[in-house]
Amino acid sequence: MCGIIGAVSNSNVLPVLLGGLKRLEYRGYDSSGLAVINEPGKFLRLRAPGKLVELERAVSANGEISGLTGIAHTRWATHGPPTEQNAHPHISGGRIALVCNGIVENHEELRTLLTDEGMEFQSETDTEVIVNLIFLHMDKGSDFMTAVRTCIGSLKGAFALGIVNADEPGRIIGARRGSPLIAGIGEAGVYLASDISAMIAQTRKFIVLENGDIADIRQGKIEITNLDGQLQNRDTRISDLKPQAMEIGDYRHYMEKEIFEQGQAVSDTLEGRITASRVLEACFGTEAERIFDKTENIQILACGTSYHAGLVAKYWLESVGMPCQVEIASEFTSRKHPTPKNCLVVSLSQSGETIDTLTALDYAKHCGYAHSLAICNVPDSSLVRNSELILMTHAGPEIGVASTKAFVTQLVALRLLSIIMARKNSSSDLDEADSIRELRELPANVESTLELEPAIQEIAQQFANKQHALFLARGIHFPIAMEGALKLKEISYVHAEAYAAGELKHGPLALVDQDMPVVSVAPNDAQLDKLKGNIEEVRARGGKLIVFADSETRLSSRENLQVINIASVESSIAPIIFTIPLQLLAYHVALIKGTDIDKPRNLAKSVTVE
Numbered sequence: 149m150c151g152i153i154g155a156v157s158n159s160n161v162l163p164v165l166l167g168g169l170k171r172l173e174y175r176g177y178d179s180s181g182l183a184v185i186n187e188p189g190k191f192l193r194l195r196a197p198g199k200l201v202e203l204e205r206a207v208s209a210n211g212e213i214s215g216l217t218g219i220a221h222t223r224w225a226t227h228g229p230p231t232e233q234n235a236h237p238h239i240s241g242g243r244i245a246l247v248c249n250g251i252v253e254n255h256e257e258l259r260t261l262l263t264d265e266g267m268e269f270q271s272e273t274d275t276e277v278i279v280n281l282i283f284l285h286m287d288k289g290s291d292f293m294t295a296v297r298t299c300i301g302s303l304k305g306a307f308a309l310g311i312v313n314a315d316e317p318g319r320i321i322g323a324r325r326g327s328p329l330i331a332g333i334g335e336a337g338v339y340l341a342s343d344i345s346a347m348i349a350q351t352r353k354f355i356v357l358e359n360g361d362i363a364d365i366r367q368g369k370i371e372i373t374n375l376d377g378q379l380q381n382r383d384t385r386i387s388d389l390k391p392q393a394m395e396i397g398d399y400r401h402y403m404e405k406e407i408f409e410q411g412q413a414v415s416d417t418l419e420g421r422i423t424a425s426r427v428l429e430a431c432f433g434t435e436a437e438r439i440f441d442k443t444e445n446i447q448i449l450a451c452g453t454s455y456h457a458g459l460v461a462k463y464w465l466e467s468v469g470m471p472c473q474v475e476i477a478s479e480f481t482s483r484k485h486p487t488p489k490n491c492l493v494v495s496l497s498q499s500g501e502t503i504d505t506l507t508a509l510d511y512a513k514h515c516g517y518a519h520s521l522a523i524c525n526v527p528d529s530s531l532v533r534n535s536e537l538i539l540m541t542h543a544g545p546e547i548g549v550a551s552t553k554a555f556v557t558q559l560v561a562l563r564l565l566s567i568i569m570a571r572k573n574s575s576s577d578l579d580e581a582d583s584i585r586e587l588r589e590l591p592a593n594v595e596s597t598l599e600l601e602p603a604i605q606e607i608a609q610q611f612a613n614k615q616h617a618l619f620l621a622r623g624i625h626f627p628i629a630m631e632g633a634l635k636l637k638e639i640s641y642v643h644a645e646a647y648a649a650g651e652l653k654h655g656p657l658a659l660v661d662q663d664m665p666v667v668s669v670a671p672n673d674a675q676l677d678k679l680k681g682n683i684e685e686v687r688a689r690g691g692k693l694i695v696f697a698d699s700e701t702r703l704s705s706r707e708n709l710q711v712i713n714i715a716s717v718e719s720s721i722a723p724i725i726f727t728i729p730l731q732l733l734a735y736h737v738a739l740i741k742g743t744d745i746d747k748p749r750n751l752a753k754s755v756t757v758e
């Protein structure tokens with residue numbers, strides 16, 4: 149979380165910093181700040197609690213802010229509330245300014261040490277120990293780079309840093325340990341940022357810093373070394389990110405745009421991966437065939453929405469005979485467990501930078517899991533670089549904090565994996581050509597399901613004054629209900645819980661009354677009759693049900709039961725289709741409630757702290 153942008157340019161860096169922060173705001177948005185070297189030896193710093201617009205206001209109110217070197221930050225608070233004082237950049241001794249994304253685990257110990265040295269702290273953040281430590285080393289005679297190196301050597305934790313020295317305009321030092329950081333090379337300047345989107349208006353040319361890298365960034369020259377000062381060779385890459393893909397267009401929110409882009413996102417994710425009758429195994433990587441051939445079981449690791457995609461995949465994979473475990477990444481690392489033989493670890497992540505998922509993958513490797521596959525939406529992300537096999541979802545940039553199109557494309561990718569696993573199992577009865585046909589029809593089915601929006605908009609009114617909602621489903625649709633409940637709570641702040649419908653009578657039924665809307669999805673599958681029974685259990689207790697049902701189920705509206713029919717689809721792709729009305733429901737409830745849909749309170753899109 150937290151976004152970093154820094155620039156050394158031959159013109160005023162202020163627009164670069166503000167533009168960069170705008171694109172990084174998804175990483176955290178509780179406060180922001182910037183510092184520029186206005187003249188040698190002098191910083192101009194502005195910080196503001198609240199969203200970026202508050203910083204922009206402060207900038208306008210402050211007249212001319214200009215400089216050729218600067219750093220900026222958008223924060224997701226960890227240590228200390230989101231006040232102006234705790235916002236970055238932090239400055240020490242009037243000479244060193246620093247922005248940080250991450251956590252310094254030994255900050256208390258360092259704070260004591262620095263206080264004993266007579267240093268004073270202005271904030272409650274862990275970050276301030278870093279800038280004070282660098283200043284202290286410089287005060288004792290170290291040059292800028294040596295002071296940064298010595299400081300980093302004494303830090304524990306995972307972080308990315310951007311540091312400037314007021315006495316050395318034209319230079320930024322960037323350092324990475326854990327949290328993502330890239331350096332960019334443009335016509336007019338050089339840049340440092342948490343991701344390429346922040347600098348895409350300036351350049352497409354960038355270098356991904358590896359863990360342990362320290363980048364000395366000056367106009368016309370970027371030198372990367374390690375902690376010991378040894379030069380590190382890093383490839384220069386060219387991003388294919390299109391700035392227009394990040395524009396909101398005529399939509400009210402990015403989330404709305406991203407929901408409506410899902411048909412295209414599905415097509416893009418399928419493109420080049422399937423023939424008329426076959427999934428192309430090589431699209432997972434050159435080693436895919438060898439690795440898949442010997443895979444005996446699969447361990448999926450993910451967080452949040454990506455975890456729900458993993459839960460759906462378990463049903464698909466097990467139905468073709470591939471044993472599959474799915475675990476929340478942060479829980480996977482919390483205990484010792486036996487390492488299964490020939491196990492493929494599949495990590496799922498939109499961003500590829502979620503620290504819990506990265507740590508879980510590292511842990512799996514450490515435990516001796518045989519191979520790794522990343523299903524991810526961001527090229528060059530840490531997850532992609534740390535995995536043997538890769539399948540990129542081609543959802544395009546996802547800006548809304550609540551994940552939508554990334555989820556749907558993850559499901560598509562996981563379906564492709566399941567089809568391959570079915571092919572390898574002679575006792576599986578899955579027909580590959582049929583499965584491909586169903587996938588080919590998926591974009592059109594997604595588009596037609598989106599046409600339900602007006603009906604869902606009306607239903608959303610019923611949630612306007614509700615505090616709680618229950619989501620029920622069975623089988624492979626239980627994770628879809630979980631995802632629906634997550635969407636609703638994330639953006640509308642309605643407390644929503646998903647239950648496997650069979651569990652209803654074991655507890656949650658006690659909550660059902662007319663103030664607890666119950667949402668269910670009813671595909672036309674083997675679970676339908678049992679689900680119908682559960683629906684009746686709710687009705688019998690005065691509960692009000694909203695059911696999204698496959699038109700073949702013949703469920704119809706009556707007292708306390710509102711049915712919204714969805715065109716019938718094959719059961720293999722039904723979980724993807726049933727996701728869509730739940731996304732639209734959450735979106736419209738949030739719209740009615742007037743919440744900040746793209747930036748829900750307290751959350752961030754890329755979670756780079758454990």
Ligand code: G6P
Nearest residue numbers: 451452453454497498499502551
């Ligand atoms: C955060 C986001 C969620 C996302 C989760 C995992 O919590 O708010 O939308 O599902 O992280 O992110 P990832 O990038 O790993 O899929």
